[in-house]
Structures are given as structure tokens and as C-alpha cells.
Amino acid sequence: MEALDKFQQVVTERHQYAQEWKARTGGKVMGYLCTYVPEEVIYAAGILPVRIMGSHEPQDISEMHIYGMYCAHSRDCLAQGLKGEYSYLDGIITAHSCMHIRQTFDSWRRHIPITFSYYLYMPAHLVNPSARDCLTEELQALKQALEDWSGNTISTQALDHSIEIYNTNRRLMRQIYELRKRERPPISGAGSMEMVLASMFMDKEEHNYWLRSMLEELQQEKNGLEPGVRLMLIGSESDDLGFLHLTESLGANLVIDDHCTGSRYFWNEIIPEEDRLAAIAQRYIQRPLCPQKDLVERRRLPHILQLVKDYKVHGAILIQQKFCDPHGYDLPVIKSLLKSHNIPTLELETDITIPVGQFRTRVEAFIEVLRQEIL
Amino acid sequence: MNTLQKYETKPLDCWQRMKELRKDYFLSMWKAKERGEPLILGGYAMLSSLSAGLGDCGIFGVGPYFSRIMRDRDLAIRCHEAAEVKGLAADTCATLRVSLGSALLDFHNRSPWGDMVVPDFCIDAHACEAQAKTSLMLSEHYGIPFFAVDIPIIPESRIEIGKNYLISQMHQAIEWMEKVTKKKYDDELLLEAVQNEWRSQVCWAKISDFQKAIPAPLDLKMFNSFTTLMVSAKHKKGTADWLQMLCDEVEDRVKNQIAAFAWERCRLLHEGLPPWYNKSIMKLPQKYGATFIGGRMMFAIHGAFEVAGDGAWKVAKTPTERGIVIKNRDDALNALAELYLIYTPMISSFLLSLKVEEQVKVAQGWKADGVIFILDRSCKGGAAHHVEQRLGLQNEGIPSMVYEGSSADPRELQEIQVLDHLESFLQSLGLTPLPLT
Ligand code: SF4
Ligand code: SF4
Numbered sequence: 001m002e003a004l005d006k007f008q009q010v011v012t013e014r015h016q017y018a019q020e021w022k023a024r025t026g027g028k029v030m031g032y033l034c035t036y037v038p039e040e041v042i043y044a045a046g047i048l049p050v051r052i053m054g055s056h057e058p059q060d061i062s063e064m065h066i067y068g069m070y071c072a073h074s075r076d077c078l079a080q081g082l083k084g085e086y087s088y089l090d091g092i093i094t095a096h097s098c099m100h101i102r103q104t105f106d107s108w109r110r111h112i113p114i115t116f117s118y119y120l121y122m123p124a125h126l127v128n129p130s131a132r133d134c135l136t137e138e139l140q141a142l143k144q145a146l147e148d149w150s151g152n153t154i155s156t157q158a159l160d161h162s163i164e165i166y167n168t169n170r171r172l173m174r175q176i177y178e179l180r181k182r183e184r185p186p187i188s189g190a191g192s193m194e195m196v197l198a199s200m201f202m203d204k205e206e207h208n209y210w211l212r213s214m215l216e217e218l219q220q221e222k223n224g225l226e227p228g229v230r231l232m233l234i235g236s237e238s239d240d241l242g243f244l245h246l247t248e249s250l251g252a253n254l255v256i257d258d259h260c261t262g263s264r265y266f267w268n269e270i271i272p273e274e275d276r277l278a279a280i281a282q283r284y285i286q287r288p289l290c291p292q293k294d295l296v297e298r299r300r301l302p303h304i305l306q307l308v309k310d311y312k313v314h315g316a317i318l319i320q321q322k323f324c325d326p327h328g329y330d331l332p333v334i335k336s337l338l339k340s341h342n343i344p345t346l347e348l349e350t351d352i353t354i355p356v357g358q359f360r361t362r363v364e365a366f367i368e369v370l371r372q373e374i375l
Numbered sequence: 376m377n378t379l380q381k382y383e384t385k386p387l388d389c390w391q392r393m394k395e396l397r398k399d400y401f402l403s404m405w406k407a408k409e410r411g412e413p414l415i416l417g418g419y420a421m422l423s424s425l426s427a428g429l430g431d432c433g434i435f436g437v438g439p440y441f442s443r444i445m446r447d448r449d450l451a452i453r454c455h456e457a458a459e460v461k462g463l464a465a466d467t468c469a470t471l472r473v474s475l476g477s478a479l480l481d482f483h484n485r486s487p488w489g490d491m492v493v494p495d496f497c498i499d500a501h502a503c504e505a506q507a508k509t510s511l512m513l514s515e516h517y518g519i520p521f522f523a524v525d526i527p528i529i530p531e532s533r534i535e536i537g538k539n540y541l542i543s544q545m546h547q548a549i550e551w552m553e554k555v556t557k558k559k560y561d562d563e564l565l566l567e568a569v570q571n572e573w574r575s576q577v578c579w580a581k582i583s584d585f586q587k588a589i590p591a592p593l594d595l596k597m598f599n600s601f602t603t604l605m606v607s608a609k610h611k612k613g614t615a616d617w618l619q620m621l622c623d624e625v626e627d628r629v630k631n632q633i634a635a636f637a638w639e640r641c642r643l644l645h646e647g648l649p650p651w652y653n654k655s656i657m658k659l660p661q662k663y664g665a666t667f668i669g670g671r672m673m674f675a676i677h678g679a680f681e682v683a684g685d686g687a688w689k690v691a692k693t694p695t696e697r698g699i700v701i702k703n704r705d706d707a708l709n710a711l712a713e714l715y716l717i718y719t720p721m722i723s724s725f726l727l728s729l730k731v732e733e734q735v736k737v738a739q740g741w742k743a744d745g746v747i748f749i750l751d752r753s754c755k756g757g758a759a760h761h762v763e764q765r766l767g768l769q770n771e772g773i774p775s776m777v778y779e780g781s782s783a784d785p786r787e788l789q790e791i792q793v794l795d796h797l798e799s800f801l802q803s804l805g806l807t808p809l810p811l812t
Contacts, residue, residue, distance in 0.1 A: 069750065070755070328463070329467060
């Protein structure tokens with residue numbers, strides 16, 4: 001499939017893509033560290049937002065800055081910056097999330113030359129009624145800061161255009177995810193993640209073009225993947241495509257997920273309001289919560305359960321970045337929720353690299369048990 | 376550093392009063408239900424004034440037995456294991472895990488007379504990831520309602536946005552507490568409590584500041600002992616008055632060169648929470664004439680300071696000292712929001728943007744000869760940026776060492792190795808054991 005090839009290529013050559021975009025458009029590129037960063041506002045300033053990710057290769061360059069007991073993702077991201085992989089970035093931004101990634105942001109700001117760095121406060125208790133006003137004001141301040149730095153005015157029209165492009169992007173990815181409900185999903189879990197990851201690196205307008213073509217093809221796909229054990233992937237940041245390929249090579253289909261390089265990134269759209277920034281704020285408040293934001297209501301639980309039902313999930317892999325405490329607090333509760341609904345779970349802990357042999361054995365055994373249960 | 380001088384030393388006169396206060400608070404907590412007063416879980420050393428408008432309350436905090444558990448290694452381990460059986464990983468906050476574990480073991484809420492006392496509700500200030508997450512679990516355990524006050528970690532240039540958010544949540548919290556307890560909230564009591572909370576924090580900052588003196592009038596162990604009052608009772612008049620008494624006494628000690636440690640010739644800072652269950656790390660340096668005079672974190676956690684753009688601290692003034700009159704609920708909540716968002720470096724440094732600079736300024740200002748960092752696997756909030764802080768010190772030529780461990784999980788500390796390492800560090804500072812020991 002041409003679109004999937006394109007996405008794979010962008011994921012592999014993400015830095016080259018951003019550099020070419022920059023050369024072609026003359027625009028600025030902004031690295032962001034958390035999916036709570038409201039990309040729409042950045043995009044409206046004519047800036048390309050790209051998510052900073054790790055490379056899953058062993059490194060020790062971050063040890064001088066972040067203690068090894070913080071999550072591998074936060075250290076791996078910083079390592080990429082220190083190694084100069086992101087030297088083309090004009091700015092970096094993060095939104096208030098966990099302490100791990102906050103260190104990445106601050107160490108980046110301290111040690112890697114950059115002309116713009118911005119910390120957006122994103123309330124932790126997003127469901128609190130006062131969070132909306134707070135976030136809207138934060139977005140106003142961000143808009144101003146971006147205008148001052150880029151020299152571009154972010155007009156209402158520019159915001160509308162950006163919202164439209166981002167909403168289209170989310171709608172198309174959601175439509176593609178819908179197709180994964182089929183007994184024979186037309187796209188694998190790894191392919192779906194490549195699509196989402198590419199969206200984080202690409203100009204969304206271009207990504208939309210490829211998504212449309214992908215959707216059309218997938219809708220017409222008659223065969224799809226072999227029906228089999230249907231798995232859900234739940235967890236902290238987990239963009240290790242190698243692990244997804246490994247799991248699917250063992251005879252299971254990853255049909256849905258709840259993590260930030262998957263559905264949590266695009267699940268809901270912005271509902272238009274007169275105050276554009278308030279509408280954007282509302283979208284981030286309404287999106288499927290990350291554990292750092294789910295403080296009192298446990299809103300994640302009914303959402304996860306709904307996905308389990310909608311996608312006819314047989315079992316869930318709870319994938320946890322080693323040392324990730326926000327997810328560490330939620331996992332026991334999610335596990336017992338799924339257990340009470342007869343959904344078996346397998347817990348795996350990932351580091352910068354994964355222990356392939358060990359994971360293979362455990363995933364294989366898990367799939368085998370599920371297979372016997374289904375039969 | 377190698378010259379030997381013996382300073383006069385003596386115990387604190389106000390120590391006994393502190394012990395009485397601690398006992399009073401402990402008893403009033405256990406008696407709260409009997410007296411028909413609300414018993415409140417949570418809080419974690421912030422915004423304790425908020426519940427004052429309900430009248431007398433029992434403040435359960437994170438649980439009254441933390442110190443006892445920390446003195447009993449086996450019990451501490453049993454608490455951790457109980458939480459782990461529930462699925463809580465070993466890298467979650469160990470301090471709070473102990474609390475949850477003791478609840479699961481059914482003694483978190485067992486009074487000294489054997490009654491099981493269930494708190495009425497939980498209210499918690501959430502600045503570090505671990506706080507509301509653990510409080511939620513504890514609230515679910517007890518089946519009680521829970522309110523989280525989300526403390527905004529926001530750059531100073533946009534502090535007004537954060538302040539408005541915090542104030543508005545505190546208004547909600549008051550209404551929520553009225554609903555949950557069916558008690559009328561008394562603003563006068565809130566006003567008084569906020570003044571006390573401010574006074575307590577300013578006093579804490581002053582006693583921290585007195586530690587700049589050579590010899591240091593107090594040591595880190597003493598600060599540890601004072602924290603019990605600060606964690607759940609800094610809004611009480613008794614606490615604020617006692618801290619004032621302590622302040623006066625410490626000032627006197629400085630004037631008269633009364634030391635916490637008679638042979639002080641090397642001054643150390645301990646960064647990150649010290650392992651509560653271990654005494655030898657605090658003690659060993661004394662063999663070399665070195666003493667822990669405090670730490671950035673210990674000063675910052677309860678102290679009210681003005682933080683300058685370069686990370687330097689100055690003891691803050693209370694609203695009254697600044698001529699601000701707190702007349703009503705809005706004023707009180709505004710003063711409380713400012714206390715934590717602007718004047719409490721522990722909170723502002725969760726942003727990390729000045730944490731390195733503050734560390735360097737504290738080491739210089741407090742004339743530290745060395746800084747010891749605990750890389751705490753189970754305190755992600757406090758340990759953040761320790762590695763960067765160490766780099767900052769290195770650039771200024773200030774010696775430092777790190778050791779791995781946990782402030783509240785004894786299984787994480789390799790004591791012998793850490794002591795060896797500490798001893799080598801002290802020797803690398805040019806110290807030799809005191810001839811007298
Ligand atoms: S939420 Fe977890 S995986 Fe994500 S950056 Fe924080 S610690 Fe790492
Ligand atoms: S700062 Fe450390 S001790 Fe305090 S709640 Fe956070 S993790 Fe726990």
C-alpha cells in the first residue's frame with residue numbers, strides 16, 4: 001500500500017522529512033515532547049510541529065543529565081537532542097505532564113542551542129471545571145509568544161484553517177481505526193502505529209492526503225488479516241514498532257490501543273466555538289486522558305472498557321515503560337477492571353531496548369492461552 | 376577546614392514544647408471522631424488552612440504512623456510488600472506507598488486504643504505525580520469522598536493564570552467540604568489559619584537562614600523532627616507560636632555561637648529526602664568533624680522565600696509585614712495561593728527551571744563544603760534534576776557525591792556501600808577522623 005509505504009518512510013526518515021520541509025517552505029520547525037501540546041496553535045503560526053521521540057538504541061549520553069531511574073523514553077528523547085539528531089529544530093515546547101519528561105525539556109533548554117523554548121501549563125486535573133479557563137488563558141499566552149517569536153500573526157482564519165486540518169486528520173485516522181473492528185482487520189497494529197507516528201512528524205495537510213488514499217484502499221480491502229486472537233495495547237509511551245511486529249508475527253492481531261502514540265493522540269476532534277482557543281482547550285480536556293491527568297474520576301476506565309467491547313478484544317498487553325510512575329499508579333486498577341470483565345492481561349516492562357527473546361516467550365504463551373480460551 | 380575548634384553545644388530549650396504539641400495533635404486526631412469533629416485524610420504539607428473553616432478537625436495527613444514505621448525496618452518492608460501485592464510498583468513514591476501499605480495491613484487507622492477510625496473525607500494538594508494518585512487509592516480503600524486541589528506548576532511570568540486556577544479550586548474545595556461534612560464554613564477561622572500558615576513558613580525560612588552561621592545552630596536531624604508539625608499543623612496557632620519561639624532561640628544560639636555539633640569544621644548539605652529509617656548516614660560525617668546543616672530541599676519544603684531570577688533566596692515577609700490586610704475569604708485564598716506558588720521554592724522548583732541555580736546559591740550562601748545527593752528511586756518529585764544540580768555545583772567547584780537509595784524503602788539502600796562511599800568522599804575533602812573519636 002502506497003500510503004503505508006509513505007508513512008513507514010517518514011517514520012524512518014523523520015529528520016530528513018523535517019529538514020526537507022524546512023528547506024521547501026522556509027518555515028520553522030518546533031519539537032514537542034508531549035501530546036498535550038496544542039499543535040493546532042503552532043501550525044496556525046506556519047510552524048511545523050514534530051514530536052521528539054527516542055531511537056530505541058543503547059546510549060549513555062543522557063546519564064550526565066537525567067538519573068537512570070527516570071523513564072527510558074524521557075532519557076532516550078534527550079539523548080537524541082544531545083547527539084544532534086534534532087539540530088534542525090528552531091524551538092522546543094512541552095506541556096505540563098510528568099516529572100520525567102519535564103527533565104528532558106529543561107535539560108534540552110540548558111544544553112542544546114535553541115532560540116525558543118516554551119513550557120505550557122496544562123492542568124493536571126483537567127476535568128476540574130476551572131481547568132478550561134486556565135488552559136484557555138495559557139493558550140492565549142502561547143499564541144502571543146509564538147507570534148512574537150515567529151513574526152507571524154495567528155489570525156482567526158489561520159486558526160480555523162489549522163483546526164480544520166487537524167480535525168480532518170483525526171477524523172480520517174479514527175475512520176481507519178474503525179475498520180480494525182472487522183473480524184479481519186485490513187491493517188495491522190504496527191501499520192496503524194506507523195500511521196499515527198507519521199502524523200506526528202508530517203505536515204498534517206500532506207498526511208491527510210495520504211490518509212484519504214489509505215482509507216479508500218482499506219475500505220475496499222476484502223480479505224484483511226487472518227482472524228485470530230484480538231489484542232489491545234494499553235500503556236505508557238510505547239512507540240517500539242519492533243515489539244508490535246514481534247507480537248503480530250506470533251499470530252495475534254493488535255486491534256486497538258490506549259496510549260499516546262496511538263488512539264489517545266487523535267481520538268477526539270475540536271468542536272467549533274466562537275472562541276477558537278477555548279474550543280482547542282476543550283478538545284484537550286475531553287480527549288482520552290493520560291494517567292497524569294486522570295486524578296479523581298478514573299475516566300480512563302470506562303473509556304478502556306468501551307474500546308474492549310467495541311473492538312471485541314480477547315486480551316490486553318499492559319506495556320509499561322520501566323520507572324514510569326504515572327502509569328504505575330493506574331496499572332493495578334486497569335488490570336483488575338479487565339479481570340472483572342474476563343479480559344486476561346499480560347504485563348510487560350520496556351526499556352530503551354526490549355529483551356526480544358524474553359518477550360517472545362511471554363507473548364507467545366499469552367496468545368496461546370487466549371487462543372485456547374477462544375476455541 | 377582542618378583546624379579544630381570546639382563549640383559550645385546544648386539541647387534546644389523549646390524541644391519539650393514541640394514534643395507536647397506533637398502529642399496534643401496526635402491525640403486530637405484520634406479523638407476527633409469521638410468529639411464529632413471531621414477527620415481529614417491527605418494534605419501533604421500544603422494548604423492545611425483550607426479545612427480550618429470547618430472548626431476543630433482531626434488531621435490524619437498521610438497517616439500518623441509514618442515515623443513509627445520508619446523506625447521498624449521489618450514493618451516498613453511489610454507495608455511496601457502489601458502495596459506491591461496490590462500491584463503498586465517499587466518505583467512509585469515510597470513515602471506514600473508506606474501509607475497505603477499500612478492501610479492494607481489494617482493499622483494505618485488503628486488508634487492506640489485499638490479502634491479502627493475511618494477518616495471522613497480526603498483532600499489533597501497535588502503538585503507531584505504521586506500525591507493525588509495515592510490519595511485516590513487511599514480514598515477508595517476507605518470508601519470516602521476525595522477532592523484534589525491541583526497545584527499549578529507554572530512559570531512566574533504567567534503566575535496570575537496559575538493563581539486564578541488555584542484560587543478557584545480552593546473555592547470549590549470549601550463548598551465541597553461544606554457539602555460533605557454538612558458543616559457551615561467559618562471564614563474567620565480560615566483567615567486566622569492562613570496567617571498562621573504564613574507565619575510558620577516564614578519562621579521555617581528564618582531558621583533555615585540562621586543555618587548560614589558558623590557553627591550551624593541546628594542540624595538536619597533536628598529539621599527532620601520539626602517536620603511532623605509542619606506536615607499537618609502549620610496552620611495552627613500552637614505551631615506558628617512554637618516556630619516563633621524556636622526562631623528566637625536559634626537567633627540566640629547564633630549570637631552565642633552555640634552549635635548543633637561541637638566539632639563542626641566541615642558543612643554538608645543533604646539533597647533529596649534523607650532515608651528516614653537510617654541513622655548512620657547522618658552520623659558518620661561527625662567522625663570527621665562534618666555535619667549536615669540542612670539541604671535545599673529541607674529548607675524549601677516548608678520555608679517561605681523570595682526567589683530571585685538568579686536562584687538566590689531571601690526570607691519572605693508575611694502578608695501582614697507587607698501591609699496586606701486579609702479581610703475575607705478571597706483575600707485569604709489569594710494569600711495562600713501566593714504562599715505556595717510564589718514563595719515556596721519546593722513547589723516552584725517542580726518546574727525545574729531554577730533548580731540548578733538555586734542549588735548552587737544555597738551551597739554558596741550556606742557555606743557548604745560538600746553536597747550529598749540521594750538518587751531516590753522512589754521519590755521522583757524530589758530527585759528530579761539532581762544530576763543537573765550536581766553538574767551546576769561542579770561548574771562552581773563545589774564538591775558533591777551521589778548515592779542511590781530511597782527515603783522510605785529500606786530495601787533500596789545498600790548501607791555499607793553508601794557509608795564507604797561517604798567516607799571516601801569526606802576524605803577527598805581533605806578530612807581525617809577527629810583525634811577525639
Ligand atoms: S508518562 Fe511515563 S512513559 Fe511518558 S514520559 Fe512520563 S514516565 Fe515516561
Ligand atoms: S516529592 Fe517525592 S516524597 Fe513527595 S509525593 Fe512526590 S515522590 Fe513522594
